[in-house]
Amino acid sequence: MMDQNDTPIFELDHITYAYNNQIALNDVSLTVRAGERIAILGANGSGKSTLLKILDALYFATRGTARAFGEPLTEDALQDEARAFAFRRRVGLVFQDPDVQLFSPTVWDEVTFAPLHLGLAQNEVIERAEWAMDLLNITKLRDRAPHRLSGGEKKKVALASVLALRPEVWLLDEPTASLDPRSTSRLLDFIDELTREGKTIITATHDLDIVEEIADRVVMFCEDHAITGDGGARAMLSNRERLIECNLIHAHRHRHDATGEEHIHHHLHAAPHEHEH
Numbered sequence: 001m002m003d004q005n006d007t008p009i010f011e012l013d014h015i016t017y018a019y020n021n022q023i024a025l026n027d028v029s030l031t032v033r034a035g036e037r038i039a040i041l042g043a044n045g046s047g048k049s050t051l052l053k054i055l056d057a058l059y060f061a062t063r064g065t066a067r068a069f070g071e072p073l074t075e076d077a078l079q080d081e082a083r084a085f086a087f088r089r090r091v092g093l094v095f096q097d098p099d100v101q102l103f104s105p106t107v108w109d110e111v112t113f114a115p116l117h118l119g120l121a122q123n124e125v126i127e128r129a130e131w132a133m134d135l136l137n138i139t140k141l142r143d144r145a146p147h148r149l150s151g152g153e154k155k156k157v158a159l160a161s162v163l164a165l166r167p168e169v170w171l172l173d174e175p176t177a178s179l180d181p182r183s184t185s186r187l188l189d190f191i192d193e194l195t196r197e198g199k200t201i202i203t204a205t206h207d208l209d210i211v212e213e214i215a216d217r218v219v220m221f222c223e224d225h226a227i228t229g230d231g232g233a234r235a236m237l238s239n240r241e242r243l244i245e246c247n248l249i250h251a252h253r254h255r256h257d258a259t260g261e262e263h264i265h266h267h268l269h270a271a272p273h274e275h276e277h
Protein backbone atom coordinates (compact mmCIF):
# COMPACT_ATOMS: atom_id res chain seq x y z
CA MET A 1 0.00 0.00 0.00
CA MET A 2 1.14 3.51 -0.77
CA ASP A 3 2.28 5.56 2.21
CA GLN A 4 -0.45 8.12 2.93
CA ASN A 5 2.08 10.94 2.83
CA ASP A 6 3.08 10.03 -0.70
CA THR A 7 -0.44 10.36 -2.04
CA PRO A 8 -0.67 13.70 -3.84
CA ILE A 9 -3.31 16.14 -2.69
CA PHE A 10 -4.30 16.83 -6.31
CA GLU A 11 -3.46 15.16 -9.60
CA LEU A 12 -4.76 16.83 -12.74
CA ASP A 13 -4.04 14.92 -15.91
CA HIS A 14 -4.50 16.73 -19.24
CA ILE A 15 -7.47 18.77 -18.07
CA THR A 16 -9.36 20.90 -20.53
CA TYR A 17 -12.25 23.07 -19.39
CA ALA A 18 -14.56 25.16 -21.56
CA TYR A 19 -17.48 27.40 -20.59
CA ASN A 20 -19.78 26.53 -23.49
CA ASN A 21 -17.37 27.16 -26.33
CA GLN A 22 -15.03 29.42 -24.39
CA ILE A 23 -11.80 27.55 -23.56
CA ALA A 24 -10.61 28.43 -20.05
CA LEU A 25 -8.05 25.68 -19.39
CA ASN A 26 -6.13 23.99 -22.14
CA ASP A 27 -4.48 20.62 -21.49
CA VAL A 28 -3.42 21.36 -17.90
CA SER A 29 -1.50 18.75 -15.94
CA LEU A 30 -0.53 19.46 -12.36
CA THR A 31 0.41 17.45 -9.29
CA VAL A 32 0.20 19.07 -5.85
CA ARG A 33 1.78 17.40 -2.83
CA ALA A 34 0.93 17.89 0.83
CA GLY A 35 2.58 20.96 2.32
CA GLU A 36 3.36 22.63 -1.00
CA ARG A 37 2.87 26.39 -1.35
CA ILE A 38 2.11 27.26 -4.94
CA ALA A 39 1.40 30.61 -6.59
CA ILE A 40 -0.66 30.50 -9.77
CA LEU A 41 0.33 33.41 -12.00
CA GLY A 42 -1.20 34.52 -15.27
CA ALA A 43 -2.77 37.49 -17.01
CA ASN A 44 -6.50 38.30 -16.83
CA GLY A 45 -8.56 35.52 -18.36
CA SER A 46 -5.68 33.02 -18.49
CA GLY A 47 -7.55 30.43 -16.37
CA LYS A 48 -6.40 30.83 -12.73
CA SER A 49 -9.85 31.09 -11.14
CA THR A 50 -11.16 28.25 -13.30
CA LEU A 51 -8.28 26.07 -12.12
CA LEU A 52 -9.08 26.82 -8.46
CA LYS A 53 -12.75 25.98 -9.05
CA ILE A 54 -11.76 22.65 -10.61
CA LEU A 55 -9.55 21.93 -7.57
CA ASP A 56 -12.48 22.85 -5.31
CA ALA A 57 -14.77 20.48 -7.26
CA LEU A 58 -17.16 23.27 -8.22
CA TYR A 59 -16.48 22.60 -11.90
CA PHE A 60 -15.57 19.33 -13.53
CA ALA A 61 -13.22 18.99 -16.48
CA THR A 62 -14.54 18.80 -20.03
CA ARG A 63 -11.63 16.47 -20.87
CA GLY A 64 -8.93 14.84 -18.76
CA THR A 65 -9.03 13.42 -15.24
CA ALA A 66 -8.76 14.89 -11.77
CA ARG A 67 -7.95 13.11 -8.51
CA ALA A 68 -7.89 14.46 -4.97
CA PHE A 69 -6.37 12.63 -1.99
CA GLY A 70 -5.87 9.60 -4.24
CA GLU A 71 -9.52 9.34 -5.29
CA PRO A 72 -11.32 10.44 -8.45
CA LEU A 73 -12.60 14.01 -8.20
CA THR A 74 -15.73 13.68 -10.28
CA GLU A 75 -19.32 14.81 -10.04
CA ASP A 76 -20.33 11.19 -9.49
CA ALA A 77 -17.87 10.62 -6.66
CA LEU A 78 -19.14 13.71 -4.84
CA GLN A 79 -22.76 12.56 -5.08
CA ASP A 80 -21.82 10.47 -2.08
CA GLU A 81 -22.65 12.79 0.81
CA ALA A 82 -20.02 11.47 3.21
CA ARG A 83 -17.30 11.92 0.57
CA ALA A 84 -18.53 15.37 -0.34
CA PHE A 85 -18.50 16.41 3.33
CA ALA A 86 -15.03 14.99 3.87
CA PHE A 87 -13.78 16.85 0.79
CA ARG A 88 -15.39 20.17 1.79
CA ARG A 89 -13.94 19.81 5.28
CA ARG A 90 -10.41 19.37 3.91
CA VAL A 91 -10.39 21.94 1.09
CA GLY A 92 -11.44 25.60 1.38
CA LEU A 93 -11.68 28.17 -1.43
CA VAL A 94 -11.77 31.93 -0.96
CA PHE A 95 -13.40 33.26 -4.13
CA GLN A 96 -11.95 36.12 -6.11
CA ASP A 97 -15.37 37.76 -6.16
CA PRO A 98 -16.83 37.64 -2.64
CA ASP A 99 -20.32 38.43 -3.98
CA VAL A 100 -20.44 34.88 -5.31
CA GLN A 101 -19.40 33.40 -1.98
CA LEU A 102 -21.50 35.40 0.50
CA PHE A 103 -25.13 34.47 1.03
CA SER A 104 -25.95 34.66 4.75
CA PRO A 105 -28.12 37.35 6.39
CA THR A 106 -25.35 38.49 8.76
CA VAL A 107 -21.57 38.45 8.83
CA TRP A 108 -21.61 36.20 11.90
CA ASP A 109 -23.85 33.65 10.14
CA GLU A 110 -21.60 33.80 7.12
CA VAL A 111 -18.39 33.18 9.04
CA THR A 112 -19.86 30.30 11.08
CA PHE A 113 -21.94 28.63 8.37
CA ALA A 114 -19.41 26.33 6.71
CA PRO A 115 -17.78 24.98 9.88
CA LEU A 116 -21.17 24.38 11.56
CA HIS A 117 -22.61 22.81 8.43
CA LEU A 118 -19.57 20.55 8.12
CA GLY A 119 -20.06 19.25 11.64
CA LEU A 120 -17.48 21.04 13.77
CA ALA A 121 -18.35 21.43 17.46
CA GLN A 122 -20.27 24.61 18.15
CA ASN A 123 -17.97 25.99 20.88
CA GLU A 124 -14.97 25.43 18.62
CA VAL A 125 -16.70 27.21 15.75
CA ILE A 126 -17.56 30.20 17.94
CA GLU A 127 -13.99 30.46 19.14
CA ARG A 128 -12.53 30.19 15.64
CA ALA A 129 -15.02 32.62 14.13
CA GLU A 130 -14.25 35.22 16.82
CA TRP A 131 -10.55 34.70 16.30
CA ALA A 132 -10.82 35.01 12.47
CA MET A 133 -12.93 38.18 12.69
CA ASP A 134 -10.48 39.72 15.12
CA LEU A 135 -7.53 38.85 12.89
CA LEU A 136 -9.16 40.63 9.95
CA ASN A 137 -10.52 43.45 12.10
CA ILE A 138 -14.17 42.86 11.20
CA THR A 139 -15.56 42.11 14.68
CA LYS A 140 -17.58 45.33 14.48
CA LEU A 141 -19.30 44.09 11.30
CA ARG A 142 -20.72 41.03 13.09
CA ASP A 143 -24.43 41.90 12.71
CA ARG A 144 -24.22 43.63 9.34
CA ALA A 145 -25.60 42.18 6.09
CA PRO A 146 -22.67 40.90 4.00
CA HIS A 147 -24.12 42.18 0.72
CA ARG A 148 -24.19 45.73 2.11
CA LEU A 149 -20.48 45.92 2.89
CA SER A 150 -17.68 47.56 0.94
CA GLY A 151 -15.66 45.44 -1.50
CA GLY A 152 -12.73 45.05 0.88
CA GLU A 153 -15.00 44.30 3.85
CA LYS A 154 -16.74 41.59 1.81
CA LYS A 155 -13.40 40.06 0.91
CA LYS A 156 -12.48 39.96 4.61
CA VAL A 157 -15.76 38.20 5.48
CA ALA A 158 -15.13 35.66 2.72
CA LEU A 159 -11.62 35.08 4.06
CA ALA A 160 -12.85 34.84 7.66
CA SER A 161 -15.37 32.14 6.72
CA VAL A 162 -12.54 29.93 5.42
CA LEU A 163 -10.25 30.92 8.32
CA ALA A 164 -12.95 29.69 10.70
CA LEU A 165 -13.08 26.36 8.85
CA ARG A 166 -9.27 25.90 8.97
CA PRO A 167 -9.09 23.38 6.13
CA GLU A 168 -5.95 21.44 5.37
CA VAL A 169 -5.82 22.66 1.76
CA TRP A 170 -6.24 26.39 1.11
CA LEU A 171 -7.25 27.72 -2.30
CA LEU A 172 -6.94 31.50 -2.29
CA ASP A 173 -8.09 33.50 -5.31
CA GLU A 174 -6.46 36.94 -5.24
CA PRO A 175 -6.60 37.01 -1.43
CA THR A 176 -4.93 40.40 -1.03
CA ALA A 177 -6.81 42.18 -3.82
CA SER A 178 -8.82 45.04 -2.28
CA LEU A 179 -7.36 44.54 1.22
CA ASP A 180 -5.82 47.52 3.02
CA PRO A 181 -2.16 47.32 4.10
CA ARG A 182 -2.78 46.20 7.71
CA SER A 183 -5.14 43.41 6.63
CA THR A 184 -2.72 42.33 3.90
CA SER A 185 0.09 42.13 6.39
CA ARG A 186 -2.01 40.16 8.90
CA LEU A 187 -3.09 37.78 6.18
CA LEU A 188 0.52 37.24 5.09
CA ASP A 189 1.48 36.54 8.73
CA PHE A 190 -1.37 34.07 8.93
CA ILE A 191 -0.23 32.31 5.74
CA ASP A 192 3.17 32.07 7.39
CA GLU A 193 1.55 30.33 10.35
CA LEU A 194 -0.22 27.89 8.01
CA THR A 195 3.14 27.20 6.40
CA ARG A 196 4.63 26.25 9.76
CA GLU A 197 1.68 23.92 10.30
CA GLY A 198 2.48 22.21 7.00
CA LYS A 199 -0.78 23.19 5.28
CA THR A 200 -1.07 23.10 1.49
CA ILE A 201 -1.64 26.58 0.05
CA ILE A 202 -2.45 27.41 -3.57
CA THR A 203 -2.83 31.10 -4.32
CA ALA A 204 -3.82 32.79 -7.57
CA THR A 205 -2.41 36.28 -7.58
CA HIS A 206 -1.36 39.24 -9.69
CA ASP A 207 0.69 40.64 -6.84
CA LEU A 208 4.21 39.52 -7.75
CA ASP A 209 5.56 41.30 -4.66
CA ILE A 210 4.01 38.74 -2.30
CA VAL A 211 4.79 35.61 -4.33
CA GLU A 212 8.03 34.72 -2.59
CA GLU A 213 6.40 35.22 0.82
CA ILE A 214 3.49 32.89 0.15
CA ALA A 215 4.88 30.33 -2.30
CA ASP A 216 7.91 28.19 -3.00
CA ARG A 217 6.65 27.03 -6.37
CA VAL A 218 5.14 29.04 -9.22
CA VAL A 219 2.82 27.68 -11.88
CA MET A 220 2.53 30.19 -14.69
CA PHE A 221 -0.23 30.45 -17.25
CA CYS A 222 0.21 32.20 -20.53
CA GLU A 223 -2.64 33.81 -22.40
CA ASP A 224 -3.43 30.58 -24.29
CA HIS A 225 -4.86 29.06 -21.03
CA ALA A 226 -2.02 26.52 -20.84
CA ILE A 227 0.73 26.17 -18.24
CA THR A 228 3.90 27.65 -19.67
CA GLY A 229 6.17 27.20 -16.67
CA ASP A 230 6.27 25.36 -13.36
CA GLY A 231 9.22 25.64 -11.00
CA GLY A 232 10.86 27.31 -8.03
CA ALA A 233 9.45 30.74 -7.23
CA ARG A 234 12.77 32.60 -7.38
CA ALA A 235 13.77 31.11 -10.75
CA MET A 236 10.32 31.64 -12.24
CA LEU A 237 10.25 35.30 -11.17
CA SER A 238 13.70 35.98 -12.55
CA ASN A 239 12.72 34.98 -16.10
CA ARG A 240 11.72 38.50 -17.16
CA GLU A 241 11.26 37.64 -20.84
CA ARG A 242 8.62 35.08 -19.93
CA LEU A 243 6.93 37.45 -17.46
CA ILE A 244 6.64 40.05 -20.21
CA GLU A 245 5.55 37.51 -22.82
CA CYS A 246 2.80 36.22 -20.51
CA ASN A 247 1.66 39.75 -19.65
CA LEU A 248 2.68 39.65 -15.99
CA ILE A 249 4.97 42.64 -16.13
CA HIS A 250 5.00 45.35 -18.73
CA ALA A 251 7.37 47.77 -20.33
CA HIS A 252 6.27 51.28 -19.54
CA ARG A 253 7.46 54.62 -20.85
CA HIS A 254 8.42 57.66 -18.79
CA ARG A 255 9.70 61.06 -19.73
CA HIS A 256 12.00 62.53 -17.12
CA ASP A 257 11.44 66.26 -16.76
CA ALA A 258 15.00 67.21 -16.01
CA THR A 259 16.52 65.60 -19.08
CA GLY A 260 13.52 65.24 -21.38
CA GLU A 261 14.88 61.76 -21.99
CA GLU A 262 12.58 58.79 -22.44
CA HIS A 263 13.24 55.45 -20.74
CA ILE A 264 11.52 52.13 -20.75
CA HIS A 265 11.25 50.34 -17.42
CA HIS A 266 9.78 46.98 -16.65
CA HIS A 267 7.16 47.13 -13.94
CA LEU A 268 5.44 44.67 -11.72
CA HIS A 269 1.72 44.75 -12.34
CA ALA A 270 0.22 46.84 -9.58
CA ALA A 271 3.10 47.27 -7.20
CA PRO A 272 4.41 50.64 -6.10
CA HIS A 273 7.87 51.04 -7.53
CA GLU A 274 11.03 53.05 -7.37
CA HIS A 275 13.61 53.56 -10.06
CA GLU A 276 17.31 54.08 -10.08
CA HIS A 277 18.48 56.76 -12.45
Ligand SMILES: Nc1ncnc2c1ncn2[C@@H]1O[C@H](COP(=O)(O)OP(=O)(O)OP(=O)(O)O)[C@@H](O)[C@H]1O
Pocket (backbone or CB within 6 Å): 019, 022, 023, 024, 025, 042, 043, 044, 045, 046, 047, 048, 049, 050, 051, 096
Ligand atom coordinates in the same frame (compact mmCIF):
# COMPACT_ATOMS: atom_id res chain seq x y z
N1 LIG B 1 -18.81 32.12 -16.44
C1 LIG B 1 -18.10 32.19 -17.54
N2 LIG B 1 -18.65 32.02 -18.77
C2 LIG B 1 -17.92 32.06 -19.91
N3 LIG B 1 -16.59 32.25 -19.93
C3 LIG B 1 -15.98 32.41 -18.75
C4 LIG B 1 -16.68 32.39 -17.50
N4 LIG B 1 -15.79 32.59 -16.50
C5 LIG B 1 -14.59 32.73 -17.10
N5 LIG B 1 -14.69 32.63 -18.45
C6 LIG B 1 -13.60 32.70 -19.44
O1 LIG B 1 -12.65 31.68 -19.12
C7 LIG B 1 -11.32 32.17 -19.26
C8 LIG B 1 -10.57 31.99 -17.94
O2 LIG B 1 -11.20 32.79 -16.94
P1 LIG B 1 -10.67 32.83 -15.44
O3 LIG B 1 -11.69 33.54 -14.64
O4 LIG B 1 -10.30 31.47 -15.02
O5 LIG B 1 -9.35 33.72 -15.61
P2 LIG B 1 -8.34 34.31 -14.51
O6 LIG B 1 -6.98 33.87 -14.90
O7 LIG B 1 -8.82 33.98 -13.15
O8 LIG B 1 -8.45 35.90 -14.78
P3 LIG B 1 -8.38 37.16 -13.76
O9 LIG B 1 -6.92 37.48 -13.60
O10 LIG B 1 -9.08 38.23 -14.51
O11 LIG B 1 -9.05 36.80 -12.48
C9 LIG B 1 -11.45 33.61 -19.74
O12 LIG B 1 -11.29 33.62 -21.14
C10 LIG B 1 -12.86 34.00 -19.35
O13 LIG B 1 -13.38 34.94 -20.24
Ligand SMILES: [Mg+2]
Pocket (backbone or CB within 6 Å): 048, 049, 050, 096, 173, 204
Ligand atom coordinates in the same frame (compact mmCIF):
# COMPACT_ATOMS: atom_id res chain seq x y z
MG1 LIG C 1 -9.44 35.08 -11.59
